[in-house]
Amino acid sequence: MHLTPASYPATRFRRNRRTDALRRLTQETAFGVNDLIWPVFIQDDAGSSDIASMPGVQRHSTEALLPRVEEAARLGVPAVCLFPYTAPSARTETCEMAWHPDNLVNRTIRAIKDAVPEMAVMTDIALDPFNIHGQDGLMRDGIVLNDETVDALVKMALSQAEAGADILGPSDMMDGRIGRMRMALEAEGHHGTSIMSYSAKYASVFYGPFRDAVGASAVLKGDKKTYQMNPGNTDEALRLVARDLTEGADSVMVKPGMPYLDVCRRVKDEFGVPTFAYQVSGEYAMLKGAMAQGWLDPTKGMAESLLAFKRAGCDGVLTYFAPEMARHLRDVNGTA
Ligand code: PBG
Numbered sequence: 001m002h003l004t005p006a007s008y009p010a011t012r013f014r015r016n017r018r019t020d021a022l023r024r025l026t027q028e029t030a031f032g033v034n035d036l037i038w039p040v041f042i043q044d045d046a047g048s049s050d051i052a053s054m055p056g057v058q059r060h061s062t063e064a065l066l067p068r069v070e071e072a073a074r075l076g077v078p079a080v081c082l083f084p085y086t087a088p089s090a091r092t093e094t095c096e097m098a099w100h101p102d103n104l105v106n107r108t109i110r111a112i113k114d115a116v117p118e119m120a121v122m123t124d125i126a127l128d129p130f131n132i133h134g135q136d137g138l139m140r141d142g143i144v145l146n147d148e149t150v151d152a153l154v155k156m157a158l159s160q161a162e163a164g165a166d167i168l169g170p171s172d173m174m175d176g177r178i179g180r181m182r183m184a185l186e187a188e189g190h191h192g193t194s195i196m197s198y199s200a201k202y203a204s205v206f207y208g209p210f211r212d213a214v215g216a217s218a219v220l221k222g223d224k225k226t227y228q229m230n231p232g233n234t235d236e237a238l239r240l241v242a243r244d245l246t247e248g249a250d251s252v253m254v255k256p257g258m259p260y261l262d263v264c265r266r267v268k269d270e271f272g273v274p275t276f277a278y279q280v281s282g283e284y285a286m287l288k289g290a291m292a293q294g295w296l297d298p299t300k301g302m303a304e305s306l307l308a309f310k311r312a313g314c315d316g317v318l319t320y321f322a323p324e325m326a327r328h329l330r331d332v333n334g335t336a
Pocket of ligand 1: 136211279280
């Protein structure tokens, strides 16, 4: 691809960096408002509550969430992703609430599609918000069961599709769930429901603040290493993505984000499919913590962290910064 190596003074790299206009003109990748998916936490209780480990992020009742979703839509954010909080006392071993047609998530999907129809609604499919153990699947004798869990997840997928979800997000990492969900969706006439598979989801310490937000920290014993990936692996990520695409995923995700940008790049290069990353709660908390100390410029830190995902080949990013980033993009671009 390259000719002779650049030699001085024929080549001076600083020429293209000399002015703002030249820098903008020669920029290879950019982050835009269309690249944002906003993860939001919802609760049964009225009003909103703070999450100590995620400054600036709150859990909202459906009613309190709606004006915020409207504002995000006005700013041009294309999608929100719903995560329900369940109090430890409301959790059960069998997790039936996960596929109840009128559970908090399904009610909120309907409310958003009714009030803000242009907003794409993504969901989470996993049992950790409902489970007494805080694990993503059903358990027996200390083991997270695969096939029994998939049966439950299929019911969950159908109830969310029925409620009007645009994108289903299985974050559970059980084997075979994408194929089973896809077949069930087709059989029930949900031909247009998209699946974004959390294909390469690592057993990461960076999910800590999220588990506080959904009420899982207090109940979770142990770790998720028997189903989430080993942080040392990347070949396995490619095999998982290939498997999920074959089973009927429409897009794939790498999670966490910033510590795993090498995985994003490999996935994009290998498959060329819609590839997303999740800038998870711990990444957000880390950035916010440094920003609060005055150690990082808040706006520039946010923008640079998100640009990195585009450079690594991602088509979009789930980020708690979504509304803030959309506002920033509107301010720098003049229009949203
Ligand atoms: C669980 C789930 C997790 C996240 C999204 N879905 C946490 C986990 O696997 O324990 C993490 C998101 C974040 O940290 O922001 N199904």
